[in-house]
Amino acid sequence: MKLKQIIIVMVYLIVSLKIGVAQTKLDLMIDHPIQSEKRYELMKSYAKAHYGLDHANLINPQMIVIHYSAIATLKQTLAAFESDNISKSRNRLASYGDVNVGTHYVVDQDGTIYSLLPTTLMARHVIGFNHTAIAIENVASDQGKLTDEQIRSNALLVDMLAKKHPSIRYMIGHLEYMNQTMPHFELFKENIKEYEPSIKIDPGFAFMRRLRNHLRVQYNLKL
Numbered sequence: 001m002k003l004k005q006i007i008i009v010m011v012y013l014i015v016s017l018k019i020g021v022a023q024t025k026l027d028l029m030i031d032h033p034i035q036s037e038k039r040y041e042l043m044k045s046y047a048k049a050h051y052g053l054d055h056a057n058l059i060n061p062q063m064i065v066i067h068y069s070a071i072a073t074l075k076q077t078l079a080a081f082e083s084d085n086i087s088k089s090r091n092r093l094a095s096y097g098d099v100n101v102g103t104h105y106v107v108d109q110d111g112t113i114y115s116l117l118p119t120t121l122m123a124r125h126v127i128g129f130n131h132t133a134i135a136i137e138n139v140a141s142d143q144g145k146l147t148d149e150q151i152r153s154n155a156l157l158v159d160m161l162a163k164k165h166p167s168i169r170y171m172i173g174h175l176e177y178m179n180q181t182m183p184h185f186e187l188f189k190e191n192i193k194e195y196e197p198s199i200k201i202d203p204g205f206a207f208m209r210r211l212r213n214h215l216r217v218q219y220n221l222k223l
């Protein structure tokens with residue numbers, strides 16, 4: 001009888017341990033909210049000026065945009081998104097809207113995922129598509145610093161988002177946003193003609209190739 005009890009306890013412990021090990025970076029996601037009423041109002045003004053919309057809600061998002069932060073550390077990356085207002089030092093951006101740049105998620109170098117904004121709200125991260133695009137920012141000073149853990153966590157997030165929002169049809173790297181030969185470009189919208197999109201290099205073609213491959217192989221997802 002005693003042996004039987006020991007076996008039951010052992011089996012229980014092994015099962016618990018296995019469940020523990022199976023926890024993904026999604027289960028371990030950390031909340032780091034940056035939303036405020038002020039940010040919403042500023043984003044709403046941006047949405048009005050650039051998209052002719054009277055709100056800053058992300059309704060039926062149709063794409064995901066992958067970025068890297070061009071900042072070496074998690075702490076500084078998170079700090080860059082915290083203010084509601086854009087820094088006056090970012091002259092060009094500041095003249096086309098007061099709302100700070102934002103992101104829905106930040107993925108650290110070890111793959112830890114931080115949630116900054118709900119995917120029901122717009123963030124300012126990609127000219128021409130903020131009205132319909134969810135943002136994932138990866139902590140890295142340049143593309144050579146991106147990690148395998150970030151590939152895995154980006155894929156986990158994209159798979160989760162694609163299930164949560166069946167409206168999602170495209171995933172692009174920021175550097176692909178102005179590529180008019182890609183199907184996502186039909187969603188481009190910008191009412192201020194002088195607001196010229198700049199050339200972006202994040203997160204690099206290699207990262208996008210690897211992420212797409214991982215999504216296809218591990219999740220049977222073609223984006």
Ligand SMILES: [Zn+2]
Binds near residue numbers: 067068125174200202
């Ligand atoms: Zn970017």
